[in-house]
Amino acid sequence: MKRAIGLALMVMAAGSVSTAARADEGSWLVRARAVRLHMADQSEAIPSLGVPSDAIQANDKTIPEIDITYFFTKNIAAELILTVPQKQDVTLSGAKIGTFKHLPPTLTVQYHFLPDGMVRPYVGAGVNYTRISSVALNVPGVGDLDLESSSLGGALQVGVDVKVADNLFVNLDVKKVWISSDVMLKSTGAKVSSVTLDPIAFSVGIGYRF
Numbered sequence: 001m002k003r004a005i006g007l008a009l010m011v012m013a014a015g016s017v018s019t020a021a022r023a024d025e026g027s028w029l030v031r032a033r034a035v036r037l038h039m040a041d042q043s044e045a046i047p048s049l050g051v052p053s054d055a056i057q058a059n060d061k062t063i064p065e066i067d068i069t070y071f072f073t074k075n076i077a078a079e080l081i082l083t084v085p086q087k088q089d090v091t092l093s094g095a096k097i098g099t100f101k102h103l104p105p106t107l108t109v110q111y112h113f114l115p116d117g118m119v120r121p122y123v124g125a126g127v128n129y130t131r132i133s134s135v136a137l138n139v140p141g142v143g144d145l146d147l148e149s150s151s152l153g154g155a156l157q158v159g160v161d162v163k164v165a166d167n168l169f170v171n172l173d174v175k176k177v178w179i180s181s182d183v184m185l186k187s188t189g190a191k192v193s194s195v196t197l198d199p200i201a202f203s204v205g206i207g208y209r210f
Contacts, residue, residue, distance in 0.1 A: 002112045025209040029069040029077075029161075031171050033205025036062050040198035043183075049142060049192075051092065056183065056195050058088045058100075065203060072163040074115040079124060081175075083104040090137055098137035100147055104130040106177060121170075124157040128177045137183075147195075153178030161207060169207040176200055 043056035063086050069079040085101040108126030130151040137145035159173030176198070183193040 001183070012153070014093070025167060027071045028210045029169070029207050031067050031205045031207035033065045033067065033171065033173065034062060035065045035197040035201050035203040036060070037201055040196055042196040042198070044193045047192050051193070055093045056121040056193060057091050058120070058197055061072045061088070065205070069110070075112050077112060079110055080110050081108070085133065092139060097139055099134070100132055101134040102130050102132050102138065102176065103181065104128055106175070108155055108157055118163045120161040122159055122161070126155045128153050128155045128179065130179050145192070146184045148181040148185040151179045152183055153180065155187060167209045171203070171205045171207050171210065173203045174200065
């Protein structure tokens with residue numbers, strides 16, 4: 001019984017220390033980042049049209065991002081990554097065939113290795129939900145094309161926060177996100193191909209913890 005009471009007191013003390021440590025800087029971290037999306041650009045061939053595999057591509061681009069992180073403990077946090085709908089150009093064998101928009105919020109759970117250091121590396125894993133809208137694709141001689149309205153896939157990340165002042169951090173982050181969609185004829189809904197974007201997102205930004 002004494003050992004059990006002693007163990008319980010140790011766990012309570014550790015929890016109090018963790019809470020106090022988080023309270024020094026706060027449990028919330030908000031970052032603003034610039035993100036460079038590099039698309040995988042993989043697609044199925046369309047034999048009936050003489051289109052080879054990987055001929056359908058979306059452009060790489062730089063986008064703004066806001067993320068909100070909450071620390072449950074000094075080491076464990078959850079991050080919600082947000083942006084505004086992004087417009088992408090689509091090409092077929094190098095010729096532009098139209099555009100679409102996508103909104104890709106991502107939620108990850110992170111482990112922070114050195115939560116009290118000046119340099120704080122972390123890794124994360126989670127899920128991405130991409131909403132696809134405003135599809136305007138047309139292939140001459142084929143007609144208008146459409147994309148699936150949503151994509152659900154995994155996400156992995158690795159990054160580091162560098163403390164530069166009280167509550168202020170510079171952040172570097174790399175994410176791999178799995179995004180894919182079927183390509184369909186708008187007139188019939190028949191699938192003609194499938195595209196895999198799977199972007200790698202390289203980002204740099206600044207964060208404030210409170």
